[in-house]
Amino acid sequence: MKGNRIRRGGYALIDVLVSTVLLSICISALMSLWVFCLTRVQQSRELTLAGQIARAEVEQAKVYGFPNLPKGGYRADRGDSLWTGTYNRRGNEGRGGWSQSNEAYYDVNGLPCDGTNANAMFITTSELRDTDIAVNEEETDYDLALTSRRTLIVTVAKLSSRKPILKMSTDFVKGGL
Amino acid sequence: MNALTLSNHLRKSLGLPQARSFGGRRSRGATLITAIFATFGLSLFVGSTVMFVSSTYSLAWSRANSESALLLAEGGVNRELQYISKQMQAGSSQKSHSYKTLPGEPYPGEPMDIEGMPGKVWVYTTQPGSTNPWRGHGPAQVTCTAEVGGKRFADSDSGPTVTRKLTIQLTPSSIFKGFALFGLHAAGNGDQPSIGITGGSNVIIEGNVGTNGRVQGGAGEINFDRAYNYNARNGDSGQFKGDETFSYPTPLVMPTVTEILDNILVNMNNGYSEGGDAWARLGKHNDNDQIRQFKLVGGSLTSSGTQKAGTKSPPFTLSDSSFLGVNPRPLSVKRTLIFPPGDYYLTGLDLKWDGTTEILIDNAGLTTSSGNNYNNQQVRIWVNGASQQNYLNIPVRLTNENDLSTFRLYYANDGSVLNVELTSQFPSAELYVAGCIYAVTSKLNPTTNQPVDSSMKGTQIDFKGGSANSNQRIVIYGSLIADRVAFHGLCKLVFPSVPMNHVDDPMLGVGYSSNCGAEPCYSD
Numbered sequence: 001m002k003g004n005r006i007r008r009g010g011y012a013l014i015d016v017l018v019s020t021v022l023l024s025i026c027i028s029a030l031m032s033l034w035v036f037c038l039t040r041v042q043q044s045r046e047l048t049l050a051g052q053i054a055r056a057e058v059e060q061a062k063v064y065g066f067p068n069l070p071k072g073g074y075r076a077d078r079g080d081s082l083w084t085g086t087y088n089r090r091g092n093e094g095r096g097g098w099s100q101s102n103e104a105y106y107d108v109n110g111l112p113c114d115g116t117n118a119n120a121m122f123i124t125t126s127e128l129r130d131t132d133i134a135v136n137e138e139e140t141d142y143d144l145a146l147t148s149r150r151t152l153i154v155t156v157a158k159l160s161s162r163k164p165i166l167k168m169s170t171d172f173v174k175g176g177l
Numbered sequence: 178m179n180a181l182t183l184s185n186h187l188r189k190s191l192g193l194p195q196a197r198s199f200g201g202r203r204s205r206g207a208t209l210i211t212a213i214f215a216t217f218g219l220s221l222f223v224g225s226t227v228m229f230v231s232s233t234y235s236l237a238w239s240r241a242n243s244e245s246a247l248l249l250a251e252g253g254v255n256r257e258l259q260y261i262s263k264q265m266q267a268g269s270s271q272k273s274h275s276y277k278t279l280p281g282e283p284y285p286g287e288p289m290d291i292e293g294m295p296g297k298v299w300v301y302t303t304q305p306g307s308t309n310p311w312r313g314h315g316p317a318q319v320t321c322t323a324e325v326g327g328k329r330f331a332d333s334d335s336g337p338t339v340t341r342k343l344t345i346q347l348t349p350s351s352i353f354k355g356f357a358l359f360g361l362h363a364a365g366n367g368d369q370p371s372i373g374i375t376g377g378s379n380v381i382i383e384g385n386v387g388t389n390g391r392v393q394g395g396a397g398e399i400n401f402d403r404a405y406n407y408n409a410r411n412g413d414s415g416q417f418k419g420d421e422t423f424s425y426p427t428p429l430v431m432p433t434v435t436e437i438l439d440n441i442l443v444n445m446n447n448g449y450s451e452g453g454d455a456w457a458r459l460g461k462h463n464d465n466d467q468i469r470q471f472k473l474v475g476g477s478l479t480s481s482g483t484q485k486a487g488t489k490s491p492p493f494t495l496s497d498s499s500f501l502g503v504n505p506r507p508l509s510v511k512r513t514l515i516f517p518p519g520d521y522y523l524t525g526l527d528l529k530w531d532g533t534t535e536i537l538i539d540n541a542g543l544t545t546s547s548g549n550n551y552n553n554q555q556v557r558i559w560v561n562g563a564s565q566q567n568y569l570n571i572p573v574r575l576t577n578e579n580d581l582s583t584f585r586l587y588y589a590n591d592g593s594v595l596n597v598e599l600t601s602q603f604p605s606a607e608l609y610v611a612g613c614i615y616a617v618t619s620k621l622n623p624t625t626n627q628p629v630d631s632s633m634k635g636t637q638i639d640f641k642g643g644s645a646n647s648n649q650r651i652v653i654y655g656s657l658i659a660d661r662v663a664f665h666g667l668c669k670l671v672f673p674s675v676p677m678n679h680v681d682d683p684m685l686g687v688g689y690s691s692n693c694g695a696e697p698c699y700s701d
Contacts, residue, residue, distance in 0.1 A: 012208070015206055015207065015208040015209045016208050018209050018212075019208045019209045019211070019212030019213075020212075022209070022212050022213065022216060023212050023215065023216060026216040026219065026220065027219070030219055030220070030223045033223050033224075033226075033227055034223060034226075036227065036230075037223075037226050037227055037230040040230040040231060040233070040234045041230055041233070041234075043234060043237075044230075044233045044234045044236075044237040045237075047234070047237040047238060047241055048237050048240065048241070050241070051237075051240060051241035051244055051245075054241075054245075055244050055248070058248055127293065129292070132259070132263070134426040134427045143426035143427070144426070145425075145426060145427040145623070146262065146407075146425060146427055146429065147259055147262045147263045147266065147427075147623075148259075149255070149256065149259050151252070151291065151292075153291075153293050153294055166241050166245070166335070166336075167245070167293070167294055167295065168244065168245045168248055169245070169248065169249060169252065169291055169293075169294040169296065170248040170249065170251055170252035170255075171251075171252030171253070171255045171256050171259075172252075172255060173255040173256070173258050173259040173262075174262075175258065176254070176255035176258050176259075177251045177254055177255055177345070
């Protein structure tokens with residue numbers, strides 16, 4: 001009887017030990033997964049907001065239309081032009097406007113803000129490439145021709161890492177969509 | 178008791194220790210089993226959460242890529258519009274990208290990469306509702322498939338592949354719909370102005386006026402609603418001026434009359450091949466023998482009230498002598514030649530006789546056997562012959578002036594002048610010419626600003642109105658497009674508000690009319 005009691009006590013101890021090990025392994029794995037889930041939730045939110053910010057910038061470009069978007073610098077080696085900047089909703093005394101070589105900042109809710117704002121989370125930049133352009137005789141400047149094409153690429157990146165989250169692009173032509 | 182028994186059965190079946198046996202044999206492994214169940218439960222919960230979160234993340238990518246693909250598809254359609262415009266300017270036989278799937282490509286159409294974007298588009302243009310190629314004529318359907326993300330763009334983290342397809346239909350706008358007057362001759366291409374005015378008489382243009390070149394004024398002025406200075410890249414100061422003036426750096430390139438005829442013949446599906454000898458074809462297949470005159474007795478503007486005028490099929494010069502023996506219009510002294518819907522091939526116009534002759538364009542089809550023009554067929558007069566002075570000094574009227582879409586005069590006598598002159602035969606009356614006149618033989622290369630074919634000299638239309646009062650002027654009711662136009666005396670061009678668009682007309686361009694603003698619309 002005594003021996004049996006001793007064996008039963010040993011079983012209980014082994015039970016507890018194995019259970020503890022098992023639960024430890026499981027909980028640590030689950031914690032990793034939990035962290036993964038939290039990261040994914042955060043990324044999903046960032047992605048959704050970044051998509052909305054990029055789409056808004058492209059739509060803003062559509063409002064300006066083919067002839068009214070800013071002109072870039074002529075690149076003789078490529079025969080095209082490139083403008084980089086962004087649409088700054090807070091610029092131009094609050095009326096908004098395209099700012100060359102600048103970046104626009106958006107907060108955690110996707111609203112425009114200053115780069116110094118503690119809640120600033122996103123940064124946008126736009127590239128506008130003009131092709132099939134009418135270059136002047138000195139090959140220093142150009143005008144848009146009736147058959148020119150303007151390609152806009154909007155990049156939304158995370159402010160902290162400056163790593164691009166996503167890009168959106170469209171083309172503009174005279175009389176186009 | 179029963180509940181306890183059942184409970185123990187349940188516990189047994191689940192491998193759990195019996196309820197009454199705490200500290201007994203059956204309690205062995207209880208902690209471990211509980212831990213296993215707890216682990217299992219937690220795993221299920223977290224697994225579900227992971228799946229949900231992953232789906233949400235994937236959905237977020239799909240949503241973003243879907244919007245991105247739609248924007249790319251819109252851009253792809255615009256790329257095709259640009260391609261069509263460029264091909265049109267170049268007079269290329271390939272009008273658009275066709276419906277075909279290239280080797281290694283997943284979708285039909287011309288594949289286009291977008292530099293710097295994890296996306297690609299495939300675009301083609303067809304006739305509406307089919308996969309037949311569009312031949313630069315009539316309505317078109319542009320389809321663009323855009324793909325964003327996925328393995329095709331493995332160099333970037335761009336989410337799952339999303340494809341969007343966008344199809345739009347275009348109704349091209351007639352080249353005659355943009356301007357009351359356009360002079361195509363480019364500045365720098367010789368000294369001649371594209372639009373010139375001599376003397377002190379004003380020219381009134383009720384509509385848009387445009388030019389690729391210089392506008393040379395005399396003491397008189399050209400009054401217009403809106404003016405468009407094309408080819409103004411070097412700040413040409415010799416063009417239109419005023420508040421309602423708009424400038425574009427590059428020229429507006431329009432096709433030659435020969436190119437237009439070629440395109441029309443191709444689309445007749447009568448066996449003619451693109452780029453063939455269009456004039457030879459027209460010489461053999463035309464409606465010259467369908468020109469009619471009024472019957473001497475019982476003449477009326479019907480099939481039975483008119484008869485064939487006796488003209489023959491081979492191309493000929495329409496001259497004063499063509500009216501010899503032509504019966505006068507009832508209740509009028511005017512000898513009238515009637516042109517029912519069809520294609521007429523003339524080598525020249527030499528009409529300077531007097532005020533008792535006139536041309537009646539039966540665009541209403543009143544003199545056809547059906548008595549109408551339900552098919553909306555055009556009356557097209559093609560003039561192509563030797564370089565010589567041509568004259569159109571007699572009135573041209575339409576049987577339906579509420580439809581300017583169905584009469585076109587295409588003038589291709591290169592290097593010659595078409596005179597429209599108010600002679601002494603019209604002592605106190607306007608010389609009235611209705612219809613759209615197109616006289617372009619010298620096509621511009623928009624890059625070099627020089628003629629594509631240096632042997633072509635272009636056409637000129639000279640208007641010689643009176644100078645005394647407004648009754649002594651020439652009135653053009655329609656649209657006039659020529660290489661060069663010169664005004665000498667009083668003249669008025671009226672751009673009508675009646676329909677001008679016709680499916681057989683050359684296109685002004687391709688695009689959309691929703692946001693034309695101050696510009697001529699490219700489509701309806």
